[in-house]
Amino acid sequence: MTANRGMGEAAAPYTADEMMTVAASRELRDGAVCFVGIGLPSEAANLARATHAPGCVLIYESGTVGAKPDVLPLSIGDGVLAAHADSVVSVPEIFNYWLQAGRVDVGFLGAAQVDRFGNINTTVVGDYQHPKVRLPGAGGAPEIAASAREVIIMLRHKRRAFVERLSFVTSVGHGAGGGSRDDLGYPGAGPTVLITDLGVLRPDPETRELTLVALHPGATVEGAREATGWxxxxxxxPGTTEPPTERELELLRDLKARTEAARGGSTRGTET
Amino acid sequence: MAEVTDLREAVAGLVHDGDAVALEGFTHLIPTAAAHEIIRQGRKDLTLIRMTPDLIYDQMIGMGCARKLVFSWGGNPGVGSLHRFRDAIENDWPVPLEIEEHSHAGMANRYVAGASNLPFAVLRGYVGTDLPKVTSTIAPVTCPFTGEELMAVPALNPDVSIIHAQQADSRGNVAIWGISGIQKEAALSARRAIATVEEVVEELTPHPFQIVLPAVVFDAVAVEPKGAHPSYADGYYDRDNVFYEAWDPIGRDREAFRSWMEQHVLGTENFGEYFRSVRGEGMVAK
Structure with missing residues (x-):
């Protein structure tokens, strides 16, 4: 994979995906209890653990608490998650005693589609009864979005993913904007940042509309607008994201190479 | 009390057409051998219940075993879509599939209520999402003590639940270690329960994060080595990613799917024979 859309012409020493993962990893503070989705969020969370946040406690919805995978998990119940975990609990326990009880600081989510208020669709594109595309569904995301103190979303910036109107609201971000999320009575603050392969979006303090506050090196406002459906x-x-440091890149590539070697295949992941 | 029997007899006696059936396993210990036996015996009109329907439900749906699916996340974990599941929902093939869709938290709590012999469970969730609009088994309920509005979901009590575990002892007590997911609740909420296991040992020994489900929970325990392939069994074998990736093009095409199922599942007598058959095709990691 090479850096493309929005990146400069000169051969970049890192890809847009790597920039996205590094930028997302920096959002995770050391010591945070983080509920992690498979795929991009898991990659970023484990990079954070390898760099500035060795003390963060990673929770996966299969029931692993304090997971310390040495390679990236391919699925939510991958054995590497249990191998060095502080504890492994049942699925009801992870959702009830940990997430719903308010023990999770950060929910780290992917998405299929997102709207301007950070609401997420992972259910269907098109009509629910006769969908154009049937997506995997909710998984753990609705309650992570509801109950984690804050939510980080990662999603590649594409027009079909950044839509004016979601076909289906699977997980609530800032609802219809303004104070509408507060009216739902959820304990968590909702999405505080959306990291894409072009830049960083944060909700406006008043309207809660996601606002492009930083561009990754080489990306442009026009490129971001072009890739956004609203x-x-x-x-x-808008600021410019610090490019990946050599150490960040080295550790990320090392993590992916180790994963590839261990799996003898792809490191692709889906969001659950 | 569990009877250590063979899987064919267990399925023949305990899984009937029209049953609500839960085969659980949260990407670990997925009961593939049992799913195949249900397909071989041609069960129809099943309501399939599972938090994470993946390859085995893709196969059961594609073979027309299911009338309805109750679930919270349907995909080929780490690879992509379930094409038979999508074809059934998008195109009614091979038969229409009714769906009842929840979140993981909702499904987990439904099993807990079922295992507790309660009519419903309560949780904080679903509010503001579109799920209550399309799923009738999500409804608001008011706390009689605080007045707080919460969401209620009805208990799940499958006619039969099937899980795969690492070991049973000779009396039929069943041990799972590593990630045990929702298997305990699935087994305890069911009217009838079957466990397949990697092996029967004289005496169970402790393992990290082990749970033991006593023999009285099960109606039948059957030995099926490798019975969770291509998922993994902690302490026995790893996830076979080669198979998960190889499934994608097979599941994508109706004809390829049918002929694969006919050759490897319908055309074999049991899971051991099936496994040799797919290994011969290079679909199994070395």
């Missing part, structure tokens, strides 16, 4: 709000003076 009229993207852009901060007055």
């Amino acid at each position: 009229n993207l709000k852009v901060a007055d003076d």
Whole structure:
């Protein structure tokens, strides 16, 4: 994979996906209890654990608490998650005693589609009864989005993923914006950041609309607008993301190479 | 009390057409051997219940065993879509599939209520999502003590639940270690329960994060080595990613799917024979 859309012409020393993963990993503070989805979030969370956040406690919905996988898990119940975990509990326990009880600081989610308020669709594209595309469904995401103190979303910036109107609201972000999430009575603050392969979006403090606040090196506002299905709000003076450090890149590539070697195949993951 | 028997007899006696059947396993210890035996015996009109329907439900749905699916996440974990599941929902092939869709938290709590002999469970969730609009088994309920509005979901009590475990002892007590997912609740909420195991040992020994489901929970225990392939059995074998990836093009095409199932599942007598058959095709990791 090479850096493309929105990136400069010169051969980049890292890919847009790597930039996205590194940027997302930096959002995770050391010591946080983090409920992690498979795929991109798991990659970023484990990079954080390898770099600045060795003390973060990774929870996967299969019931592993304090998971310390040495390679990336291919599925939510992968054996590497249990192997060095602090504890392994049942699925009802992870959702009831951990997530619903407020023991999770950060929910780290992927998505199929997102709207301007960070609401997430992973259910269907098109009509529910006669969908154009049937997606996997909710998994753990609705309650992670509801109960984690804050939510980080990772999603590649594409027009078909960043849509004006979701076919289906699977997990609630900031609802219809403003104070509408508060009216639902959820304990968590909702999405505090959306990391894409082009930049960083954060909710406006008043309207809760996701606003482009930083661009990754080489990405442009025009490129981001082009890849967004709504009229993207852009901060007055969007910053530029610090490019990946050598160490971040080395550790990320090392993690992926180890995963590939251990699996003898792909490192693809889906969001659950 | 569990009878250590063979899987064919267990399925013949305990799984009937029209039953609500839960085959659980949260990407670990997925009861593939049992699913295949249900397909071989041609069960129809089943309500299939499972949090994470993956390859085995793709196969059962594609073979027309199911009338309805109760679930919370349907995919080929780590690979992509379940094409038979999608074809059934998008195109009614081979038969229409009714769906009842929840979140993981909802499904987990439904099993807990079922295992507790309660009519429903309560949780904080679903509010503001579109799930209550399409799923009739999600409804608001008010706490009689605080007045807080919560969501209620009805108990799940499958006619039969089937799980795969690492070991049973000679009396039929069943041990699972590593990630035990929702298997305990699935077994305890069911009217009838079957366990397949990697092996029967004289005496169970402790393992990290082990649970033991006593023999009285089960109606039948059957030995099926490798019975969770291509998922994994902690302490016995790893996830076979080659198979998960090889499934994608097979599941994608109706004809390829049918002929694969006819050759390897319908055309074999049992799981051991099936396994040799797919290994011969290079679908199994070395």
